[in-house]
Structure formats: structure tokens, C-alpha cells
Amino acid sequence: MEAARALFIEKGYFGTKVEEIAQSARVAPATVYAVGGGKNGLLRTLIESGTGAEEVPVILARIEESTDPADLIRFIVRATREMFEKWADLMRQVAAAAPQEPTVRETQRIAHASMRHGLALTARRLATLDALRDDVDVEAATDLLWLHLCNAAYFIRTDDLGWSLDRSEAWLNEALPPALLRRP
Template identity: 80%
Template sequence: MPNPNDTTSRRAEYAQRTRQAILDAARELFVEKGYFGTKVEEIARHARVAPATVYAVGGGKHGLLRTLIESGTNTDEVALVMTRLRQITDPAELVRFIVRATREQFELWAGLMRQVVAAAPQEPTVREIQEIAHASMRHGLAVTARRLGQLGALRDGVDDDRATDLLWLYLCNAAYFVRTDDLGWSLDESEAWLNETLPQALLRDGFGGPGPSR
């Protein structure tokens, strides 16, 4: 007799493949055409499913975009970054690490986040999704700031909250878009500049920050 567990397993596998195909199609089209320029019917065609399946599995465009952004905040790579932030004991190394981590995340997500930024002013549900991405990134920057504070490396007058604000000012997506899109900097140039500038903004002398005033 057929094993009912095998049938259940095959159905679950098919459902997962279908869901992933829909998410992949949605991400590709959002990046290519923008949120408003993408139609559910196009997502369905690219994923080779019926439009009703897109709504049933993904909740339409809003649900798909939300799932894509939330998935980006819960990856194994993000978990490893958070663990490493709490382990590093050298403040200058910690700053270099968060610079590299945000650069790598920007490389992965810039295409989609550019479309989120473009759509957010006109669509409240997209603004909510943008806030999810912002909250995740700010949490990582706050962990970095607290770690620098624990190591006694922050400049006088810079507490954990101020350090979080400074990290956000330099490392949020909007800051990366200014450097890459508006100024035309390569990501290598951006990373080199951040590694030179951030320690001066955050760290006291002896930890990679500026020396005493002359």
C-alpha cells in the first residue's frame, strides 16, 4: 500500500517549491518594474502558476513584498552577523566588521530596497514593510553601539544611543544610495571611506579614533 506519509511529504515539497517560485518571480519583477509596475498576473506567469495561487500562497503583491523583506531579516547570515557582533573584542575590528556586513547586505538587497523606497511615499502598506527593514537594521547597529560601549571605546559625549544614531547616519540604505547613486562611488570606495571616517566619529583615541586635539 502507498505510504500516506510519502504523499504528504510530496505535497509539502511541491507547496514549498511553488511558494519559492512565486517569491523568486515577485522579487525579479519588483526589481525590474517596480512595485506599482508589477502585476499579480505577471508574477503568476513567471512562476507558472494561476493568479489565484499567487493570492492564496503569497497574499498578493503586498504579502509577497513583506515576505521577501522579512525573509531577508531572518537569514542564517544575519544570525551569524549578530553572533559575531557580540564576540568581537577589538573596537576597530568591530567597526570594520559592521561596515563590511552592511555593505554585503546592501549588495544583496539594494535592487529591491530601491523599489521599496520609491513606492513607500505613495503606499502605506509599503511604508510598513520599509519600517520592518529599518527596524532590523537599526537593531544590528544598536547591538554594535552597545558592544562598543561595553568595550569602553566610545568617544566622550557619545553614549550608546548617540552611537546608534551615528552608525545609522553612515550605514543605513539611504546613506549607501547617496554614495552609490548620487555620488557614483563604488562600494570599494564607500567601504574604504567608512573605515576611515567611522572610527573618527565613534571611537576615542587609542581605539582607532582621532588623536588629541592640537
């Protein structure tokens, strides 16, 4: 898994060969297919390991326990930033390969579904706390959170605009409350 991750990040999905993964992991290429399911199986397993990482249930529990809407927004901004820091290099390669490879596109959908689940939970919690603006329902709040916090949005801020993650986090903490929350 680690050999595949390192090579996917270094060479991209299409530039990585099963033989290179096998050589880096010190196993036979047949083992990569038998145990890992080849390149696609390894990539999918890597992404699923992220969606099932030990911090995910902790994040979800914190969302459900939150009682302060502004604190919840700061928390979800921090949580997505930390996940982005951990997974950005690999997700950048997934995003690059997905348009050309249906199996990678499916793997990307798994990552997106996991993140949207957490964002929908956040939106529902904000609604339960009666904190959403009158013109923003749970579905709209989920979409607004996605537009601001998905990997693609982070890529735009960091790669295209050259923002640091600190600047991005500060901006998100300024932009999201008025977009989502009713005025006190």
C-alpha cells in the same frame, strides 16, 4: 517569491501586476493571492526573508563576541556592504514605493528595524568595550551608525555620488572610527 522579486526589481512595485507574477511563476493569479498574499504579502515576505536570513544570526553573534573596537567597526561596515549588495535592487524599489503606499512603508519599517537592531547591538558592544568617545552615548552611536550605514546612505554614495562600493567601504572605515571611538 523569486518571480515577484525579479519583477519588483525590473518594473518597480507599482509597475508589477499580480498576473505577471503568476505568469512568471507558472501559477494561477489566485495562487499568488492565496499563497503569497498578493503583491504586498510577497514583498513583505521577501523583506522578512532578508531580516531572517541565515547570515543575520552569524553577524549578530560576531558583534557580541568582538573584543577589538576598530575591528568591530570594519566588520559592521563589511556586513552592511554585503547586505546592501544583496538587497539594494529590491530596497531601491521599496524606498520608491513607500511614500505612496502604506503597506510598503510598513514593510520598509520592518527592514529598518532589523538593521537598527544590529547597529544598536554594535553601539552597545562598543560601549561595553569602553570604546565610545566621551561625547557619544549608545543612542548617539546607534544614530551615527544608521546615518552612515543605512540603505539611504549607501544609495547616496553609490547612486548620487557614483562611488563604488569599494570606495564607500574605504571611506566608512576612515570616517566612522573618529566619529565613534575615543582616541587610543
